[in-house]
Amino acid sequence: MQMRDFVVRFAGEGGQGVVTSAEGLAQASTQVGYHALTYATFPSQILGGPTWTQARIAVAPILSAGDAVDALVAFNREAYDTHKSDVRDGGVIIFNSNDFQLEGDGHSFGVPIDELARSTGNARAANMIVMGALAHLVNMPQQYLDQFVTKRFSRGRTGDEEIVGSNIKALKLGREHAATSGFVLGELAPPQMPEYQQIMLKGNEAISLGALAAGVQFYAGYPISPATTILLFMERNLVGPGKFVYQVSSEIESITTILGAGYAGKKSMTATAGPGFSLMSEGLGLAWMAEIPLVVVDVQRGGPATGLPTKTEQSDLMTCMFPAHGDVRLPIIAVGTVEECFYGAVMAFNWAERYQGPVILMTEMALAERVQNIPRPDLSKVNVESRVTYQGNNGYLRYNGFELSPMPIPGSPGAYVANGSEHDEIGDTTHLPSRHVQMTERRFSKLELLKENVFERDNPGARIAVVPWGGSKGPVWEAYQALRQQGLPISWYYTMFLNPLPPKMLEELQKKDLVIVPELNYQGQFAGILRSLGVKAEAITQYTGLPFRVSDLVERIGEKVQAHRKEMVRA
Secondary structure, three states, rough: OOEEEEEEEEEOOOOOOOOHHHHHHHHHHHHOOOEEEEEEOOOEEEEEEEEEEHHHHEOOOOOOOOOOOOEEOOOHHHHHHHHHHHHEEEEEEEEEEEOOOOOOOOOOEEEEEHHHHHHOOHHHHHHHHHHHHHHOOOOOOOOOHHHHHHEEEOOOOOOHHHHHHHOOOOHHHHHHHHHHOOOOOEEEEOOOOOOOOEEEEEEEHHHHHHHHHHEEEEEEEEOOOOOOOHHHHHHHHOHHHHOOEEOOOOOHHHHHHHHHHHHHOOOOEEEEEEEHHHHHHHHHHHHHOOOOEEEEEEEEEEEEOEEEOOOOOOOHHHHEEEEOOOOOOOOEEEEOOOOHHHHHHHOOOOOHHHHOOOOEEEHHHHHHHHHEEEEOHHHHHHOOOOEEEEOOOOOOOOOOOOOOOOOOOOOOOOOOOOOOOOOOOOEEEEEHHHHHHHHHHHHHHHHHHHHHOOEEEEOOOOOOEEOOHHHHHHHHHHHHHHHHHHOOOEEEEEOOEEEEHHHHHHHHHHOOEEEEEEOOOOOOOHHHHHHHOOOOOOEOOOOOOOOOOOOHHHHHHHHHHHHHHHHHEEE
16 A cells, blocks of 8 residues: 655754755655655754754645654664654664664664765765665655756756766665665655645745735844744845845844834834743833834744743743733734745734734744745735825824724824823823723724634534644644544634634634643643633643644543543533
């Protein structure tokens, strides 16, 4: 029977080509029609330290990096000892015999990766040696790999032919060496090239492209893992008349700078992680109070404090929704796939312009570094909303009433005074209780403009629902499908719009007997928010710095369902 997917883990130290190998295999596979998804985890240092990356290659679209490892590539002994237990029965381990030796264990073989790479005249071709060996294990045609190498290294520069030749030679050497081992995993089913055009992106790249599509004009950011690559992308690509990018000295400068840009009428954005977001709290309160549009991307990592700066977590939700002191509840969009990273960024800007205030776009480290093939966005179908600006005369009451009012731009018609103190209709400071009541209700009422009934659901008649959020979407969806195949009567709900929630989705969840919320934090933050909205929600939590495993979710969701059934019988 042909394999429908293939999971391979590359493990070693930073700088050994662990990430490059996984991403190269994924890119080579998607070019011929397979679907691919990677997951990377590494320490917070430039070189060295235990690093591993997992690539999953499949015939059909996939949303998680997979549980059981079919093949492990161990670049050093520590990697072998750490990861060998994750290889499934019948799986294969390839180890770097230039680094260490193993006695025969019946499921591993050595490849002199560095030595074979040097023999090609290109010592940097080690990852191609590995890819060739893996291709043998699943009988992937050599032409797929040759096409990938030719396309990747044919860049119109002197020496391209030599580089292409050495890399193809490395692929063949790896394949030939693996063939002498006697190990095979089976045959990966042929790819099925989709009818639509694809692109392969990391999550942070997709967010950056979505921001460009939405018309971002001004970006200020401070380098912080795992958000720095958004700043680097903007420095390279947000160019041209009316565009500005600036690397600031702190996150406080980031938020105040984009506040000024939003006040001046520009679509502005920054990206940070949890520690930086905390420093933006007061600035976000000012944006909420003064009703100034802007977008902040929070790429979540393990916390609190420095925490786990290169690991993944979903523990910033409460901070993002309620960042400032006083009565504040910010709009939240939390993306769950690389494709959603693109469209979520577009919607974050649309929301900011629509209700004239700050919007938080939440993602997480596992998504930021994930490589995934997605349908190429059709920019002609992307709806971009622009700011409603005031075009009348002076004397305009900017903050009058409870509905959105056109925003005056300094230098254009309409007086505009914005400060952090409570104000009257024109923006002048006031301490009158009636004004504070009026303006507080105005600010919260504008959230009504963001309510959209856009959400996913499956088997809605079931009394128990599973509701993930953010990057946990993929593994939870696979677990849900497995449980449905077992006959478990559960339903599926998902949206990237966490605040405000789609009204229809909230209404249906409020009628469920139990809503199970898998999330990567200790406190069960989204489950707590749902309970505050009248939903009988219980969390399944994990706080290891790693994503959920599908098999663990199947077990834990099943246990919750069974426990609820027993409780209902006793009642």
